Amino acid sequence: MHGDIDRLVPVIVVSGELTIAGWSVGAEELTGLPRREVEGKACWDVLRLRRADGKAICAAECAVHQRALAGTCAIESRALLRPDVAGGREVSVVTMPLDAGSSRMVAHVLIPAPAPGMDGEQAVALSPRQLEVLRHLEAGLATKEIAGELGLSPHTVRNHVQSILRALGVPTRARAINRARSLGLL
DSSP states (O other), X not given: OOHHHHHHSOEEEEETTSBEEEEOHHHHHHHOOOXXXXXXXXXHHHHOOEETTSOBSOOSSXXXXXXXXXXXXXXXXXXXXXXXXXXXXXXXXXXXXXXXTTEEEEEEEEEEOOOTTOSTTSOOOOOHHHHHHHHHHHTTOOHHHHXXXXXXXXXXXXXXXXXXXXXXXXXXXXXXXXXXXXXXXX
């Protein structure tokens, strides 16, 4: 995976043999599973996607994967990712073929549903200082730069950032900025 895409988007690259060949940082954040633990394993055994009615999406004989290898994109909305782990996480999955030269690969892009209680109507309570930190994040400043601008220690800034991420129900700074914009905070 490459650059910002690796950090921002949960992407899983799957080989023609249904084994995980790529696992973005975004996928690590969404699933809690590090790359070293999943690469080379069967995708269906790691993701364990299920429809809302409980029917398995992921299986050893995956029709979605086969259609993607044939060039067809698919979208599965309202899938439950790893339902055996803390009840799972609702996601939408976009599956598409990858042009990897002679290798036959498929990409699964996972789009997380908002965290429970985090719909667009939900009020988000951020302190004035957290809003200041958020504005500095939007400006692209790093933790040390924000600390210098606000006269805080980097540790305090990191604590504010973690509180912001929790309040907005997102795993990354970039998603916090997007979420804050959608809520009219920025």
